[in-house]
Amino acid sequence: MLTRSPAARKVTAALRMLAALVLAGGIYTLISPSAQATAPLSAAAQEGKALYDTSCISCHGNNAQGVEGRGPSLLGVGSAAVEFQVETGRMPAARQEAQIERKQPLFDDAEARQLGAYIQELGGGPEIPFAGQTAPAGDIANGGKLFRVNCSSCHAFSGGGGALSSGKYAPTLELSTDRQLYAAMLTGPQNMPVFGDNQLTPEEKYDIISYVQNLKSDVDPGGWGLGRFGPVTEGLAIFLFGMVALAFAALWIAGKS
Amino acid sequence: MRKRKFNVKEIPAKTAGEIDDRFQVATPLRGILNKVFPDHWTFLLGEIALFSFIILLLTGTFLALFFDPSMQEVNYQGSYLPLRDVHMSRAYETSLNLSFDVRGGLIMRQMHHWAALLFMAAIVIHMARIFFTGAFRKPRELNWIIGMLMFWLGFTEGFAGYSLPDDALSGTGLRIASAIMLSIPVIGSWVTASLFGGEFPGEIILSRLYILHVFLLPLILLTLITVHVGLVIVQKHTQWAGPGRTNHNVVGERWFPRYVIKQGGFFMVVFGLIALMGGLFQINPIWLFGPYEAAVVSAGSQPDWYVMFLDGSTRLMPAWEIRIWGYTIPPLFWPTVVLPGILSTVPMLYPFIEARLTKDKGHHNLLQRPRDMPERTGLGAAGIAFYLVLAFSGGNDIIADKFDISLNAMTWAGRIGLLIVPPIAYYLARRISLGLQQHDREVLAHGVETGIIKLLPNGQYVEVHQPLAPVDDHGHGELPYVGWTVPKKMNRLGALGPALRGFFKPIEEPVKPRSNGAKPAEISEKEKEKV
Numbered sequence: 119m120l121t122r123s124p125a126a127r128k129v130t131a132a133l134r135m136l137a138a139l140v141l142a143g144g145i146y147t148l149i150s151p152s153a154q155a156t157a158p159l160s161a162a163a164q165e166g167k168a169l170y171d172t173s174c175i176s177c178h179g180n181n182a183q184g185v186e187g188r189g190p191s192l193l194g195v196g197s198a199a200v201e202f203q204v205e206t207g208r209m210p211a212a213r214q215e216a217q218i219e220r221k222q223p224l225f226d227d228a229e230a231r232q233l234g235a236y237i238q239e240l241g242g243g244p245e246i247p248f249a250g251q252t253a254p255a256g257d258i259a260n261g262g263k264l265f266r267v268n269c270s271s272c273h274a275f276s277g278g279g280g281a282l283s284s285g286k287y288a289p290t291l292e293l294s295t296d297r298q299l300y301a302a303m304l305t306g307p308q309n310m311p312v313f314g315d316n317q318l319t320p321e322e323k324y325d326i327i328s329y330v331q332n333l334k335s336d337v338d339p340g341g342w343g344l345g346r347f348g349p350v351t352e353g354l355a356i357f358l359f360g361m362v363a364l365a366f367a368a369l370w371i372a373g374k375s
Numbered sequence: 376m377r378k379r380k381f382n383v384k385e386i387p388a389k390t391a392g393e394i395d396d397r398f399q400v401a402t403p404l405r406g407i408l409n410k411v412f413p414d415h416w417t418f419l420l421g422e423i424a425l426f427s428f429i430i431l432l433l434t435g436t437f438l439a440l441f442f443d444p445s446m447q448e449v450n451y452q453g454s455y456l457p458l459r460d461v462h463m464s465r466a467y468e469t470s471l472n473l474s475f476d477v478r479g480g481l482i483m484r485q486m487h488h489w490a491a492l493l494f495m496a497a498i499v500i501h502m503a504r505i506f507f508t509g510a511f512r513k514p515r516e517l518n519w520i521i522g523m524l525m526f527w528l529g530f531t532e533g534f535a536g537y538s539l540p541d542d543a544l545s546g547t548g549l550r551i552a553s554a555i556m557l558s559i560p561v562i563g564s565w566v567t568a569s570l571f572g573g574e575f576p577g578e579i580i581l582s583r584l585y586i587l588h589v590f591l592l593p594l595i596l597l598t599l600i601t602v603h604v605g606l607v608i609v610q611k612h613t614q615w616a617g618p619g620r621t622n623h624n625v626v627g628e629r630w631f632p633r634y635v636i637k638q639g640g641f642f643m644v645v646f647g648l649i650a651l652m653g654g655l656f657q658i659n660p661i662w663l664f665g666p667y668e669a670a671v672v673s674a675g676s677q678p679d680w681y682v683m684f685l686d687g688s689t690r691l692m693p694a695w696e697i698r699i700w701g702y703t704i705p706p707l708f709w710p711t712v713v714l715p716g717i718l719s720t721v722p723m724l725y726p727f728i729e730a731r732l733t734k735d736k737g738h739h740n741l742l743q744r745p746r747d748m749p750e751r752t753g754l755g756a757a758g759i760a761f762y763l764v765l766a767f768s769g770g771n772d773i774i775a776d777k778f779d780i781s782l783n784a785m786t787w788a789g790r791i792g793l794l795i796v797p798p799i800a801y802y803l804a805r806r807i808s809l810g811l812q813q814h815d816r817e818v819l820a821h822g823v824e825t826g827i828i829k830l831l832p833n834g835q836y837v838e839v840h841q842p843l844a845p846v847d848d849h850g851h852g853e854l855p856y857v858g859w860t861v862p863k864k865m866n867r868l869g870a871l872g873p874a875l876r877g878f879f880k881p882i883e884e885p886v887k888p889r890s891n892g893a894k895p896a897e898i899s900e901k902e903k904e905k906v
Contacts (some may be wrong), residue, residue, distance in 0.1 A: 216781070259459045266665045267541060270673040275543065275663050281673025281772040285781035288674065332457060333663070339474070340485050340657030348544065350770035352658050353680025356492040360652060361423075361500060362491075367644045368419040369638050 159239055166236030169229055173210055182240050195305065196243020197234030202301035204230040206293075208308075216285030217308055220293065244304045246297055247320055253296040253327045261329030264322055268313065269330075276346035277333055282309055291330055299327045377875045387678060408631035415613035417504045423497035425600065426645040427490045434487040435589065441477050443469045444585035446578045461664035462543075466581050470540035470661055486653030491533050493649060495681040498526050506725075508742040510613045512735070516726040518606045523723045525599050528592055530681055534694050534839050535588040535678055537659075541581060544659075550575065551689075558708040576667075616741045616859050623740070675773055677870035678764065683845060684847025687768030688714050691789045722758075746815075747858045756804035757797035763790045815861040819843060820851045825865055841865065 121264030122130075158166060170182070184191030192200070203209035207223035225233065238245060248254060266275070272288035274280045279290040286309050291299070303323050306312035318326070344351040395401045412418070445465035447891050451458050453468065454475045473480040504520060505511055511519035534552070538545045553575045556567045572579035620626050628634045651656075665671065678686055688710035697704040729751065730736060745752040767774065768789035775782040822840035829837050843862070844854045862868055 157889040186416070225801040245670065258457045259461055262457050262665060263461060265671070266671045267668070270543075270671065271675050274666070274674040276675075277558045278675070279776060279786075281775040281782040283781075284783050287776050289831055329457065336457075338657045338660065340481055340660060341482055343657045343660070346660065347773055348675050349659075349679050349683070350675070350773045352488075352492065352656075353683065353766075353770075354490065355652070355656055356496050356680065359656075360489070360493050360648060361496050364423050364497075364645060365643065367648075368423075371644075372416040372419055373414040 133189070148321065157239075160235060162232045162235040163239045164236075165229075166232035166234070169233055170236055173224070174233070177211075192237050192264065193241030194243045195237060195241070197231070197238035198244045198246045198301040199305040200228045200234040200237045201246065202298055202305060202307055204233055205295075205299055207248065217287060222288060223259055229360050246300050246304070246367030248297075248300075251297060253300055253324050256321065256324035256328035258325070258328045258332050260322070261327070264318065264326050265329050268318070269326065272310075275348075277330055278346055292334060294330070296331065299323075300331060367369055402738050407608070408629070409632040410633050410877035411612075411625045411627045412630060413612055413625060413627035415615060418612065419666070420497060420501040420504055421642060422638065424494055424501060424644055425604070426642045427494035427497060427649070428600065429642070430646055430649055431488045431494060432488060432593065434483050434490065435593075436580065437483045438473060438480075438487055439589055441469060441473050441480060442539070444581040446541070446581050447577075448779050450891035451889055458665070461666060464581070464870065466539065466541040467661070467666045470542070473664060480590065482650075482653050484898075485650050485656075485658050488658045489652040489656070491536060492658075492679060492681075493645075493678075495526075495529050495533060496524070498529060499681070500503045501757065502526065503759070507745040507752060509728045509739065509748060509751065510742055510764070512731065512739040513726070514738055515606070515613070518610070519726055520723050521603050521606075523719070525596060525603070527719050528596050528599070532588060532592040533679055534682060535584040535592065536586050537682075539581060539588060540659075540661045541672045542661040542664040542669050543663075543667050543673060544664045544676055545577070546669075547672050548678055548682075549580065549667075550669070553708060555711040557803045558705045559704050559712055562706070569577075576669075599710075611740065612740050612875060613740055616743075616857065618859075620741065622738065625740075677770055677773075683769030684762055685711055685715060685769070687771070687789065690771060691765070691768050691793060692785060693790075706713060744858055746808040746811040749805040749812070752808045753801040753805035757801040760797045760800035761793065763797050764789060768793075812856075814863075816856050818858055818861050818863055822852060822864055822902055823863060841868065843868075 125218075131144040170178075177185055178192050179185040179189070180290055182192035200209075204225050205223055207221040209217045210224060212217045212221075223230070237243070265277075269277075272280055272282065273291055274288075277291035279288050281287050286311070294302070299309075300323055302310060303318060303326070304315075313323070338346075344355060391401075447465045449465050449468050451463055451468055452459050453459075453472055455471055457755070458471065470484075471767055473484055475481070505519065505522065534548070538552075540550045553567050553571060556570065557563045559566060567575070570580070570583070572575040614620050614625055614627065617626075658721050658804065664673065677683060689707060692706050692710040695706050695709075744757075768785070771785040771789060772782055774780065775785045822842035825839045826843050827839040829839055831837060842850075842852050844852050846852055
């Protein structure tokens, strides 16, 4: 067995220590994100940042980090959420209330995508997987099954929307585009739950989109749909139209006093 | 060859004679054909229900030919593409086939459903007419009770029909019905299990509802309708009080021939309206609801309008759960078992309650105007208000959503409204009744306003009033208040030319008013009698 002097042992220990420090430091340098070194933004994201800095920054703050009491941080919400909120006119919001409602959008779709690209490049997050305006065609019948189980309890069988508690509501799907429907399922805006890809696969989301779009374009075979509200408007119709018409008929047939 | 004499004009008389020789129907038939109907439009409200019922039988028979109340699971292969390859019950499949593959099936389904809504609506409006005019008083208490029974039978019949297609909406309704039965203390689970043949939904419930819907309940309804109409014939029709009308006669038109033609025409109008609604307005789009699955409950799930007040009472009920002696009384028990229990029994006893309170045991064939019974009118208004608050609360989520109101606010508005709106309705209806009565009395005492203003020597202006009858020393009319219609315009007295009568257009041409300054004409003897 080789024996060493105490001095030599101290030298080897120091060398091992040094090697370990170099290794740890090296790995740290390799895997740690650098606070200073920002990746350059793409052209679209730069356009988006310009829009952000004029229209969004007052509530969502510098670099989308959020402002306490005004707007949440947008880091990690992804381009899907941004595109949904901006395309439907919900953002920029007029005020804080039970629910921010759909209105005439301030930005066009191209600008919404630029904003989305900016937020995406800042913090990542869910993205709409198809580039065009329309989603890939899905199986309508399967979409119907999934819609009835997952969506109809708030948006109603007709997609016309419904009330939630305390002034909140599930909006009508009447104006929703394929991209907005997908983005809403993926990101769960406002009171809507998130339907992640492990709950509804992208193909199932396409099925639901196909069903909803078919539901909207489908002509009511039974005549005027009375708003597809169900028995409430049917009950109003039988009194306001049916009974009133027959009361007039009775007045015509028989005397008044 | 001798030509045989053949007179066409003799055929009806001869045929009738031959029939009478064999069946001796002339005497009873004469009584029926001569039955007199008083002429007033509100007396036709019950007919709307009767005619709707006939249309329900006709369309229902058509639907029964194609519908199969089976809960056997099938794979849909019909022509409605959004449901292709979806698993569903045979009942739902045949309902879809009725809508999409049977010729004329959809309009039949829609007419059936609209006729059902109209049937119940006409019953309720008819019942309100009976109530407000006191037509339920002795001797007609039994017919009032039968009418109430028919409302609740129609309610059950309608609910059974609503449940049959086995779509998601009807399944949701059936689930709620099973929950209501389960909420009954002690016996609830037994009742539910025996009706559903085990746990909800089981496999037998649709066949049971079907036999109830197409056989038992219509049979009972038909029997009650027969008794109801038979009693009207036996007890005679009520009539408004007026000149020549007493408790012992009926003034009106004979049933045959004019009234039969009127009624036949009215049936066609009702049929036409239902066909129109069935063709133009979509009702119960079962294909949008999808097949029933326990996990599927759509927003905006409501029952048909006549059940909606129970949905409303359920929505308004606070979550008060009572545990007593080891049993639980869920909050659902109060609004859906106790409340309809009260609503179905107390109104049935109302004729007796009122007779006791007013100490009126008399026999009444003359109707009362609502203004002449302010308490009853107020009570009726309160009842309608109570019902309406509940019914609107049954659709409060739709109202909240479409009018941008918080659903919680709607619920609280319903809870508070249920307590304060009926008393307000009672007060207002009673005050309005008294006010109308007061105005009648005023016209009887002081006469009709003529519109002629007189300037007195002292500068005072007064309106000249036309007394309706000879006046006493104080210038007050001597006609007593008897609850008849009091004329309130000069032209109703014939003073300003014939009154414009007729609902849609004047029957008579208006006559130019007489020359200015002419005194109002004296009332003729005939007119005096009329008032």
